[in-house]
Amino acid sequence: xTSATPAALHTSAITSLPLLARGKVxxxxxxxxxxxxxxxxxxxxxxxxxxxxxIPGKGALLTKMALFWFELLxxxxxxxxxxxxxxxxxxxxxxxxxxxxxxxxxxxxxLPVEAVVRGYLAGSGWKExxxxxxxxxxxxxxxxxxxxKLPEPIFTPATKAxxxxxxxxxxxxxxxxxIGADMAAKVRELAIALYKKAADxxxxxxxxxxxxxxxxxxxxxxxxxxxxEVLTPDSSRFWPIEGYEAAFAAGQNPPSYDKQFVRDWLEQxxxxxxxxxxxxxxxxxxxxxxxxxxxxxxxxxxxxxxxx
Numbered sequence: 610x611t612s613a614t615p616a617a618l619h620t621s622a623i624t625s626l627p628l629l630a631r632g633k634v635x636x637x638x639x640x641x642x643x644x645x646x647x648x649x650x651x652x653x654x655x656x657x658x659x660x661x662x663x664i665p666g667k668g669a670l671l672t673k674m675a676l677f678w679f680e681l682l683x684x685x686x687x688x689x690x691x692x693x694x695x696x697x698x699x700x701x702x703x704x705x706x707x708x709x710x711x712x713x714x715x716x717x718x719x720l721p722v723e724a725v726v727r728g729y730l731a732g733s734g735w736k737e738x739x740x741x742x743x744x745x746x747x748x749x750x751x752x753x754x755x756x757x758k759l760p761e762p763i764f765t766p767a768t769k770a771x772x773x774x775x776x777x778x779x780x781x782x783x784x785x786x787x788i789g790a791d792m793a794a795k796v797r798e799l800a801i802a803l804y805k806k807a808a809d810x811x812x813x814x815x816x817x818x819x820x821x822x823x824x825x826x827x828x829x830x831x832x833x834x835x836x837x838e839v840l841t842p843d844s845s846r847f848w849p850i851e852g853y854e855a856a857f858a859a860g861q862n863p864p865s866y867d868k869q870f871v872r873d874w875l876e877q878x879x880x881x882x883x884x885x886x887x888x889x890x891x892x893x894x895x896x897x898x899x900x901x902x903x904x905x906x907x908x909x910x911x912x913x914x915x916x917x
Contacts, residue, residue, distance in 0.1 A: 717826025726804035729819035746780035821845035866909035
């Protein structure tokens with residue numbers, strides 16, 4: 610970190626606006642009746658527990674990446690950006706908490722589902738496939754391995770969990786029950802179209818997007834609109850293309866641009882002499898884990914967008 614690097618922000622404290630909610634990473638504030646100020650903190654969560662130590666620069670980096678993707682994908686689907694400067698919504702004393710790490714967005718009616726698209730078999734999808742040859746009710750060909758590329762991207766929705774709870778994978782039919790058959794079909798079609806365009810672009814930069822999740826809401830006219838964040842290492846599994854083939858051949862998880870340093874360290878961390886039980890509070894992250902995680906996020910941004 611250089612002396613010019615802003616201080617890490619674990620939790621924002623903007624008192625000039627009403628706080629709507631604090632998520633794992635973002636703090637959302639009401640701006641009038643029709644807009645929301647989304648402030649991306651430097652918090653990081655693993656196993657659905659928020660760590661006590663921030664990752665310096667992470668919020669600004671996530672914001673840059675989300676804005677990059679919103680611009681690239683604007684012809685595929687409308688998004689929630691207003692185009693207004695986030696700094697304009699706060700007082701002069703609060704600017705430092707907002708500058709470079711916030712988005713001023715339209716207030717939407719959020720759909721109560723996560724739109725997950727998988728192009729590769731990994732994580733919970735791989736576990737489920739081993740059990741029954743399916744992922745969220747989608748039947749897949751026999752003989753696939755961990756990190757296999759799927760014949761076509763698949764849509765595997767989940768229900769949105771409260772902070773501290775786990776999102777729960779559901780079938781497409783269950784999603785149709787929750788939001789209606791017509792809306793479910795629209796969400797699936799749009800999510801897959803967004804994923805395909807993003808994945809094709811990322812490959813040109815040497816990154817595989819194994820899977821990702823989108824969130825959608827409805828605007829005042831009922832238009833389906835992309836919201837929250839898009840295609841960041843927090844919401845996606847990014848693999849550098851260089852390490853993929855060797856890991857796949859060995860049946861291992863490919864190296865990734867995400868929280869893997871944090872997860873790996875937590876898996877062997879102890880609290881009071883016992884393995885951490887993955888409930889809050891978390892053990893304190895060592896400095897080298899914080900720095901390696903920050904570097905991975907930065908590398909992903911630089912490769913994808915060319916931005917420092």
